[in-house]
Amino acid sequence: MILQAIAFYLFAGVTVASAVMVVFARNPVHSVLFLILAFFNAAGLFVLLGAEFIAMILVIVYVGAVAVLFLFVVMMLNIDFKAMREGFVSNAPIGVIIGFILIVELLLLVGGWTIQAPAIGAIATPIPPINEVTNTEALGHVLYTKYIYLFQAAGMILLLAMVGAIVLTHRTRPGIKRQVIADQIAKGHMDTVSVQKVPSRSGV
Amino acid sequence: MLYQDALRLLPELFLAGSIIVLLMYGVFSGDSKTRSVVILSFATIVAAAVLVWRMPGGEGVAFAEQFQSDTFTRYAKILVLIGAGSCMIMSMRYIERANMARFEFPILFLFATLGMMMMISANDLMSLYMGLELQSLALYVVAAFRRDTLRSTEAGLKYFVLGALSSGMLLYGISLVYGFVGTTGFDQLNQVIAGLRGEGQPLPVGLVIGLVFVAAGLAFKVSAVPFHMWTPDVYEGAPTIVTAFFATAPKIAALALFVRVMSEPFAALTDQWQQILVFVALASMILGAFAALSQSNIKRLMAYSSIGHVGYALVGLAAGTQTGVEAVLVYMAIYLIMNIGTFACILCMRREGRMVEAISDLAGLSKSQPMMALALCIFMFSMAGIPPLLGFWGKWYVFAAALDAGLTWLVIIGVLASVVGAFYYIRIIKIMYFDEAAEPFDKDTGAETGFVIGLSAIAVVGLFVFLAPLENAAKLAASAVFGG
Numbered sequence: 001m002i003l004q005a006i007a008f009y010l011f012a013g014v015t016v017a018s019a020v021m022v023v024f025a026r027n028p029v030h031s032v033l034f035l036i037l038a039f040f041n042a043a044g045l046f047v048l049l050g051a052e053f054i055a056m057i058l059v060i061v062y063v064g065a066v067a068v069l070f071l072f073v074v075m076m077l078n079i080d081f082k083a084m085r086e087g088f089v090s091n092a093p094i095g096v097i098i099g100f101i102l103i104v105e106l107l108l109l110v111g112g113w114t115i116q117a118p119a120i121g122a123i124a125t126p127i128p129p130i131n132e133v134t135n136t137e138a139l140g141h142v143l144y145t146k147y148i149y150l151f152q153a154a155g156m157i158l159l160l161a162m163v164g165a166i167v168l169t170h171r172t173r174p175g176i177k178r179q180v181i182a183d184q185i186a187k188g189h190m191d192t193v194s195v196q197k198v199p200s201r202s203g204v
Numbered sequence: 205m206l207y208q209d210a211l212r213l214l215p216e217l218f219l220a221g222s223i224i225v226l227l228m229y230g231v232f233s234g235d236s237k238t239r240s241v242v243i244l245s246f247a248t249i250v251a252a253a254v255l256v257w258r259m260p261g262g263e264g265v266a267f268a269e270q271f272q273s274d275t276f277t278r279y280a281k282i283l284v285l286i287g288a289g290s291c292m293i294m295s296m297r298y299i300e301r302a303n304m305a306r307f308e309f310p311i312l313f314l315f316a317t318l319g320m321m322m323m324i325s326a327n328d329l330m331s332l333y334m335g336l337e338l339q340s341l342a343l344y345v346v347a348a349f350r351r352d353t354l355r356s357t358e359a360g361l362k363y364f365v366l367g368a369l370s371s372g373m374l375l376y377g378i379s380l381v382y383g384f385v386g387t388t389g390f391d392q393l394n395q396v397i398a399g400l401r402g403e404g405q406p407l408p409v410g411l412v413i414g415l416v417f418v419a420a421g422l423a424f425k426v427s428a429v430p431f432h433m434w435t436p437d438v439y440e441g442a443p444t445i446v447t448a449f450f451a452t453a454p455k456i457a458a459l460a461l462f463v464r465v466m467s468e469p470f471a472a473l474t475d476q477w478q479q480i481l482v483f484v485a486l487a488s489m490i491l492g493a494f495a496a497l498s499q500s501n502i503k504r505l506m507a508y509s510s511i512g513h514v515g516y517a518l519v520g521l522a523a524g525t526q527t528g529v530e531a532v533l534v535y536m537a538i539y540l541i542m543n544i545g546t547f548a549c550i551l552c553m554r555r556e557g558r559m560v561e562a563i564s565d566l567a568g569l570s571k572s573q574p575m576m577a578l579a580l581c582i583f584m585f586s587m588a589g590i591p592p593l594l595g596f597w598g599k600w601y602v603f604a605a606a607l608d609a610g611l612t613w614l615v616i617i618g619v620l621a622s623v624v625g626a627f628y629y630i631r632i633i634k635i636m637y638f639d640e641a642a643e644p645f646d647k648d649t650g651a652e653t654g655f656v657i658g659l660s661a662i663a664v665v666g667l668f669v670f671l672a673p674l675e676n677a678a679k680l681a682a683s684a685v686f687g688g
Binding site: 157 | 213220224227266267268270271306308311312315318322330331334335337338341342344345348349351360380409410413
């Protein structure tokens with residue numbers, strides 16, 4: 001029990017601290033690195049909750065893909081972070097007020113959280129007991145059978161995303177020399193070397 | 205079991221399979237074959253419409269109640285396919301002239317159509333979202349299809365950013381509903397919420413907040429006030445054929461979805477969402493009428509006009525009754541016909557190979573192209589709601605349904621807004637018939653566009669004789685939502 005508590009406070013503390021550093025770090029690259037640290041610690045919190053699948057997804061998707069994308073954007077686009085930081089102090093009160101409203105709303109929502117009896121009976125897919133199957137296994141049982149329609153629909157969306165990305169970015173440029181390996185292999189000495197008869201005393 | 209499920213899904217499966225085959229065909233034969241891809245895509249839409257009409261799997265749910273097919277989905281899907289098919293056939297020459305003849309264009313239209321059919325048939329908040337995303341993603345790409353022009357890319361980006369925001373709102377609402385009710389299926393949601401209300405328990409606050417967010421997300425997709433900001437800019441910036449598509453098929457699909465979500469899973473919460481819809485309908489009608497007055501670009505004008513029309517359609521939904529839903533369905537069909545015709549005319553507005561979009565460019569059209577002027581005149585009178593043209597009957601049905609439900613003041617304001625709206629529609633007619641003639645438009649518009657204009661003009665003038673079958677079809681469709 002005590003070990004779990006220590007782990008929770010460690011993960012939670014580091015998450016909050018690194019989240020603060022994301023905002024306050026002067027160097028944008030450091031901000032992204034702190035964001036990655038926050039993701040890792042959030043994943044640790046999920047593991048503590050017994051949701052190891054979401055923890056792994058968080059690491060793979062957010063750290064592996066999203067954060068790397070952020071790094072690319074930060075490094076490749078020439079963004080003037082000085083200019084973006086202007087007005088931070090003057091806008092801070094508005095941010096604090098909005099944050100306060102959000103937190104009050106969340107507390108109200110959680111406070112009013114009651115799931116009525118008919119709702120419990122209607123839960124779409126009951127969660128199997130955690131000591132019998134792992135999260136990943138439980139998801140696998142329904143994802144490709146019961147929810148095959150949604151799975152295939154997601155496949156169509158990904159295909160469309162690929163087609164769309166190609167449509168919007170692909171350009172055919174004329175005059176580009178491409179390597180054609182077959183031509184290179186098929187080339188013999190007859191194509192490149194010519195034998196000249198040189199009459200004596202006259203040169204080529 | 206699986207066979208029966210697949211049979212119910214057959215139109216969608218057919219469309220998805222055709223998309224993949226056509227994509228392969230396009231990739232291997234290149235952009236030179238764009239015209240044949242367009243024709244094959246049109247044939248696909250026609251075949252899908254036949255499949256939808258025949259309903260090979262019968263009525264019922266499929267795939268763990270994610271998907272449903274009944275008379276309502278059939279009605280809405282046929283309308284969507286009519287819209288998509290007309291835009292597809294008109295796009296054939298347009299994309300060649302506009303220098304955007306790439307084979308992906310018709311395929312993106314097909315993707316969007318597939319998404320619309322999936323959202324109409326959704327029987328679960330999850331499948332609803334999947335269909336909606338498939339449709340929206342395809343629309344973002346076609347809006348930015350002319351990536352070399354600033355306006356088109358701006359339209360695409362603006363639509364994408366605001367669309368993503370609205371999807372976020374919708375998802376937030378869905379997660380709240382799921383959190384407080386414990387299910388996402390339409391039928392179970394209906395039962396659980398009706399059970400809660402039946403026992404007289406207080407409603408969970410989170411459920412109502414979730415409902416509001418879902419309604420806001422859907423209102424964005426139908427471009428109802430106060431979530432309409434994207435519409436004029438996107439309609440103006442996107443290529444005209446894409447604007448024509450935006451104004452017809454996706455709007456019908458989103459309206460059908462709105463009707464289904466409000467009157468099936470949230471049927472027991474009618475008293476909660478009715479006030480939201482009354483406000484949205486009211487604001488859309490008023491803004492659509494007044495903001496269009498000062499427009500000089502015809503695509504922008506049509507954007508405000510479509511905002512206004514969505515307002516009128518939502519009056520029927522706001523009534524919250526079966527007759528109200530019937531009226532929305534009739535209105536959707538009529539709106540579709542009028543808009544296809546009008547946009548077919550707008551597609552003909554070309555001078556020396558370039559599209560012109562100012563309303564003043566229509567001046568003197570009655571002398572240079574009397575037939576087109578006559579058709580556009582018919583569409584404008586119909587949109588303004590002059591009897592006996594079709595547009596009048598659409599308004600008549602929704603207002604009658606709202607009167608039945610006791611929303612008298614909403615109807616009074618609606619009628620006043622349509623009087624204001626009539627001003628800018630009739631102004632176009634005045635410009636065409638009485639203003640100093642401008643240069644004539646190019647005449648090589650192609651037979652398909654002329655055919656679409658002629659057919660919809662005849663429908664607008666003559667279809668009021670056949671309103672009874674349309675009304676019966678709408679009645680049958682509405683009974684599927686309320687009977688089940």
